């Protein structure tokens with residue numbers, strides 16, 4: 001059988017630390033093969049301790065489930081409007097549709113590639129004039145780069161609209177020494193197979209409000225009322241993380257700092273070797289911003305150039321990927337209101353994500369830059 005780690009170079013592949021199997025074995029040894037148990041509790045504890053003293057974490061089956069529950073906790077329902085960063089992966093926006101609500105898309109600014117504060121305020125004013133106050137703002141730290149935390153928080157406070165902080169790609173990133181995931185009213189992580197750490201599939205919801213965490217767990221476990229029989233007053237979900245997978249998560253948390261270091265070293269390598277060319281641009285960290293560099297992204301000079309590089313890499317069995325296609329350009333979201341300035345459209349046209357796994361070898365990186373150099 002061909003292993004998925006053979007000669008092919010992946011964009012971002014799982015990277016085990018070594019202790020994961022010990023915790024998984026514990027789950028088997030103690031028969032906690034269930035969506036609850038010591039690994040779930042200890043995984044939550046490890047994440048909370050990593051982020052901040054006063055945060056509460058609920059381990060869930062995916063990042064998408066966490067966004068869905070976050071919107072539910074903020075009482076988003078049918079007919080409501082929810083503002084969402086347009087430049088993101090579709091999982092940020094899909095839960096808006098699960099709830100029968102309407103997404104309002106907002107474009108990015110150039111410093112971090114995330115939600116533009118100016119356009120966000122314009123969108124809110126527009127919706128208020130239309131007679132409807134948006135119920136929530138989904139802001140994303142895309143590719144690990146923190147969004148404009150102070151500016152977006154200020155707008156959220158001014159209009160009293162809560163932020164769902166999509167940190168799916170930003171575990172290990174920070175802004176002014178504070179970890180991404182705990183800036184918004186509710187934060188979200190993903191542990192999907194290609195993220196900075198993985199449980200194969202999984203996610204977490206983060207909040208500073210203990211009641212919200214309790215409510216998230218209640219909803220994630222079928223919303224069962226307190227009674228000896230099965231009684232239900234609310235729609236529930238089956239969204240809790242398996243205790244087996246949480247064992248992988250415990251092991252992964254032990255190496256998170258190493259993973260961030262390795263991904264940042266990938267970025268530094270690419271920047272050192274390609275940054276001198278005026279044909280390639282990099283997203284640099286503004287003052288106070290610290291990115292986990294989940295993926296190293298570059299901007300080429302044109303759509304044609306981007307494709308030329310991507311195909312040249314593919315020919316050598318090296319996976320790269322265009323930047324996310326903005327939601328306001330997706331067939332699924334056609335017709336929803338959007339506030340755009342052309343930024344994300346331009347990024348999508350010219351941008352390419354380079355192989356960024358923490359398990360890349362120096363010889364892999366050398367191979368990659370040699371191929372890119374022949375094309376720029």
Ligand SMILES: *Cc1c(COP(=O)(O)O)cnc(C)c1O
Nearest residue numbers: 062063064089091092168190192
């Ligand atoms: C991966 C990702 C998600 C979804 O997380 P899953 O665990 O795959 O459901 C949400 N938002 C962004 C920005 C992501 O990259």
